[in-house]
Amino acid sequence: MLLTGLHVYPVKSMYRLSPDTAEVHPWGLAGDRRWMLADATGRFVSQRENAALGQVRPALLPDGSLVLTAPDGSRIEVPAPAVAAGDPLADVEVWGTRFHAAEAPKEAHHWIAEHLGDYRLVHLDDPRARPVDPEYGTPGDTVSMADGFPLLLTTTASLDRLNELIAAEHPDEHAPLPMERFRPNAVVAGAEPWAEDGWRRIRIGGLTFKVVKPCGRCVITTTDQETGERRGKEPLRTLARHHRLLRKAAFGQNLIPERPAGVEGDVLGTLRLGDEVEVLEDGAHWPADGR
Numbered sequence: 001m002l003l004t005g006l007h008v009y010p011v012k013s014m015y016r017l018s019p020d021t022a023e024v025h026p027w028g029l030a031g032d033r034r035w036m037l038a039d040a041t042g043r044f045v046s047q048r049e050n051a052a053l054g055q056v057r058p059a060l061l062p063d064g065s066l067v068l069t070a071p072d073g074s075r076i077e078v079p080a081p082a083v084a085a086g087d088p089l090a091d092v093e094v095w096g097t098r099f100h101a102a103e104a105p106k107e108a109h110h111w112i113a114e115h116l117g118d119y120r121l122v123h124l125d126d127p128r129a130r131p132v133d134p135e136y137g138t139p140g141d142t143v144s145m146a147d148g149f150p151l152l153l154t155t156t157a158s159l160d161r162l163n164e165l166i167a168a169e170h171p172d173e174h175a176p177l178p179m180e181r182f183r184p185n186a187v188v189a190g191a192e193p194w195a196e197d198g199w200r201r202i203r204i205g206g207l208t209f210k211v212v213k214p215c216g217r218c219v220i221t222t223t224d225q226e227t228g229e230r231r232g233k234e235p236l237r238t239l240a241r242h243h244r245l246l247r248k249a250a251f252g253q254n255l256i257p258e259r260p261a262g263v264e265g266d267v268l269g270t271l272r273l274g275d276e277v278e279v280l281e282d283g284a285h286w287p288a289d290g291r
Helices: 051-055 106-113 156-171 236-242
Strands: 001-008 021-025 035-038 057-060 066-069 073-080 089-095 097-103 120-123 149-154 186-189 199-204 207-216 248-257 267-274 278-281
Touching: 001 267, 035 089, 073 106, 089 120, 106 120, 149 156, 149 207, 156 186, 156 236, 156 248, 236 248
Parallel strands: 149 186
Antiparallel strands: 001 186, 021 267, 035 120, 057 066, 066 073, 089 097, 097 120, 149 248, 199 207, 199 278, 207 248
16 A cells, blocks of 8 residues: 555645654644634634635745635735744634634734625644544644644545445446545555555554544535535435444545654654555444444
8 A cells, every 4th residue: 555645734724734754743744734814713724614725725834924815816925924023822613622722913814804704814823732532532632724634644545436326326427436525645546445444553665653533524524625515415425325334434544654663853754645554453333332
């Protein structure tokens, strides 16, 4: 099995970057979801509420600044705010977990309001501020502003099988779904369909990862990531019938990186396209009913 896709989402729910290599930190790939939009209550905003987020193109500069480009070509460069620089902190929330993030300058809020809505742009200045779900992680495991875990892995074989199921049941309304609908960080080729549901620990290149939980899917998977259009009921309809795990329509597995022996600091190692993938521990597939 080989690593054939790497994706980083600098701003939660915005467009992706697809590098050939990516450093791995304890809380995720370098630069992944360290920024997000928050509403007036501090709750995160995603494509679930506003599909237009996915049409804004982000870029990261070497100094950590964020560049956003709207579909109309409008562009803004935002320096990364930081507590040490005296930037204000915002109390924000992702799926019930509240933590602090640094607010971007007012100019960024005005640009966001013009193109997306009345939201604040915030930056996770301290990536250790948000723990993963203790039911699946261990003390000290943290995550960026991703939904729940540091990395999301999918496999090309499972996508092929899903597309086969959709085509068999709904041939008149189906075009093959691209992997981008599922917004993974790591894509693996060479596995059997749904094999990842039984993985418990894997190696990618020189790094190892705990495979901790299936990813329950939402309406974002019905959204064309290139146009922002919602496109019917797939893949949720077919996943709900054929691939329910832990009571949810599921696709992909969440990962937590393990710290290699002797490695200190934030950089655990680097993933590269073409890295070999090996299953180190296998187990029973996750149950559909959550038991």
